[in-house]
Amino acid sequence: MIDMLNLYLSFPYVQRAIIVGVLIALCSSLLGVTLVLKRFSYIGDGLSHVAFGAMAVAGILRLSNDMLLVLPITMISAILLLRSGRNTRIKGDAAIAMISVGALAVGYLLLNLFHTSGNLSGDVCTTLFGSMSILTLRPAEVWLCLGLSIAVMILFFVFYNRIFAVTFDEDFARATGTRADAYNLLIATVIAVIIVMAMNLVGSLLISALIIFPAMAAMRLFKSFRSVTICSAVLSVCCALAGLLISILAGTPVGSTIVAADIAAFLACCGVVKLQRRTV
Amino acid sequence: MKKRFTVFLALCLALASLSAAFAETVSEPLQVDLDLSQMSGTIVYAEVYNLMYDPAPYLGKVLRIRGYYSFFRDPVTDSVYYACVIPDATACCMQGIEFVPAEEPADPDHYQEDSADLTVTGRLEMYDDNGVSYLHLVNADVQLNPET
Numbered sequence: 001m002i003d004m005l006n007l008y009l010s011f012p013y014v015q016r017a018i019i020v021g022v023l024i025a026l027c028s029s030l031l032g033v034t035l036v037l038k039r040f041s042y043i044g045d046g047l048s049h050v051a052f053g054a055m056a057v058a059g060i061l062r063l064s065n066d067m068l069l070v071l072p073i074t075m076i077s078a079i080l081l082l083r084s085g086r087n088t089r090i091k092g093d094a095a096i097a098m099i100s101v102g103a104l105a106v107g108y109l110l111l112n113l114f115h116t117s118g119n120l121s122g123d124v125c126t127t128l129f130g131s132m133s134i135l136t137l138r139p140a141e142v143w144l145c146l147g148l149s150i151a152v153m154i155l156f157f158v159f160y161n162r163i164f165a166v167t168f169d170e171d172f173a174r175a176t177g178t179r180a181d182a183y184n185l186l187i188a189t190v191i192a193v194i195i196v197m198a199m200n201l202v203g204s205l206l207i208s209a210l211i212i213f214p215a216m217a218a219m220r221l222f223k224s225f226r227s228v229t230i231c232s233a234v235l236s237v238c239c240a241l242a243g244l245l246i247s248i249l250a251g252t253p254v255g256s257t258i259v260a261a262d263i264a265a266f267l268a269c270c271g272v273v274k275l276q277r278r279t280v
Numbered sequence: 281m282k283k284r285f286t287v288f289l290a291l292c293l294a295l296a297s298l299s300a301a302f303a304e305t306v307s308e309p310l311q312v313d314l315d316l317s318q319m320s321g322t323i324v325y326a327e328v329y330n331l332m333y334d335p336a337p338y339l340g341k342v343l344r345i346r347g348y349y350s351f352f353r354d355p356v357t358d359s360v361y362y363a364c365v366i367p368d369a370t371a372c373c374m375q376g377i378e379f380v381p382a383e384e385p386a387d388p389d390h391y392q393e394d395s396a397d398l399t400v401t402g403r404l405e406m407y408d409d410n411g412v413s414y415l416h417l418v419n420a421d422v423q424l425n426p427e428t
Contacts, residue, residue, distance in 0.1 A: 004319075004320075008319075008320075008323055011323070011326075011327070013326055013330055014323075014326075135322065135323075135325075135326035135329075136326060136329045136330065136333075138333075247322050248320060248322050248323055249320055250320060250322075251320035251321030251322045251323075252322070253322075254322065
C-alpha cells in the first residue's frame, strides 16, 4: 500500500490536488467559525447553489474561464444574504432557502434547455458532488486558487480583531465605532471566494460540511475564539488530507470521503469531551 | 575431416538463422509502461482524463487499462470503433479509450457475449480523421476478465 501511495503521490495532478485541497480546507475552516457563531451555517449551501446556477449560465455562454461570471454572482448573493438579516422583509433563513433552491432549479433548467455538452448528467454530478474535479485541475487553476487563498488568509489575519467583534456582538461593535456593514461585506466577499474554490474539492452539495464540521468539532474541545479557529484549521486540513489520500487509495469519491473524515473528526471530538467529563 | 567440419558449420549456421527467423515470428509480449489496471478507480479516471487533455507525454507508451467494452459502427463508412470505457468513482462521468485489436474479432459483439469487463494492452497513438485528432491503443491485446 505504501508503494502504491508513493506512486500516486508522484503524479503531478495528485500533488496539485493536495495543494489545492489543503488551501481550501484551511480557508473554509477560518471563516467557518465566524459563520457558525453568526448563525449562518447554512449560507455555504445556499451560495454553492448560486454558484451552480452561475456555472450553468457560464457553460451556456461558453465562457472559457467561468470564474469571471461565477465569482461576482456568488459575491453579490453573499452580500444580499448577509444583509438580509437586518431590516428586510425576508429574514435570513428564508432568504437563504429561496436563493438556494431557486438558483439550483434555474441552473438545472438552463442546463437542460441549452446544454452544450454531450454528458449533461455527468456535468451536473461533477458540479454537485465534486466528482474528480480536484484531480483534474490545470496548473493555472492551482495558481489562481493559491492567490485567492493567500488573499483570504491575509484579510482574515489583518482584520482578525474586527471580524471577532462583528461575529460576537454586531450591535456592540457598531456602537463602539466599528463599521460593521463594511466588515459584513468583507466576510460575504471572502465566503463567496471560498465557496467558489471549494466547489472543486467537494462539489456544491457538500460545501457546508467543509465549513461547519471542523468548526463544530473544535467548539467541542475549546472555548476561546482563537483556540477554536486554530483547532478548526488543523482539523480541517488533516481531514482534507486524510480524505484525499483515502479516496485515491480506495477509489472512493473524493468529496464525500473528505466529508466522511470531517464527520469522523467531529464524532471523535464529541467522544473526547464525554471521556473528559467522566474522568473529572 | 575438413569436409565434415564444413558441413557441420553449414548446419549450425542454418539452425541459427532458422531459430532467428522463428524468434521474429513469435510476437514478444508488450513491455507495459503504464499499468492502469492495477490502480484505484479514482486514479485511473484522473489519469485517463489527463491523458486525453494532454496526450503528448503518453504518446508511444504501452498502456494497460481495465474497463467496460463498448463499440460503435459508423453508419456511413461501416467502420467499427472499439473502446474501453472507465467510469469515475461516482459512476456519473466516464472516460473512454479507443483501441484497435491485434486480432480483429469477427463480430463486434464478440467481447460482450462473454463479459463486458476487459483489460486492454496497447501502444497509445494519435490519428487524424477529417481534421480531428483522436487517440487509440494500437495492436491491442484484449483480455476478457472473469465476472467477479
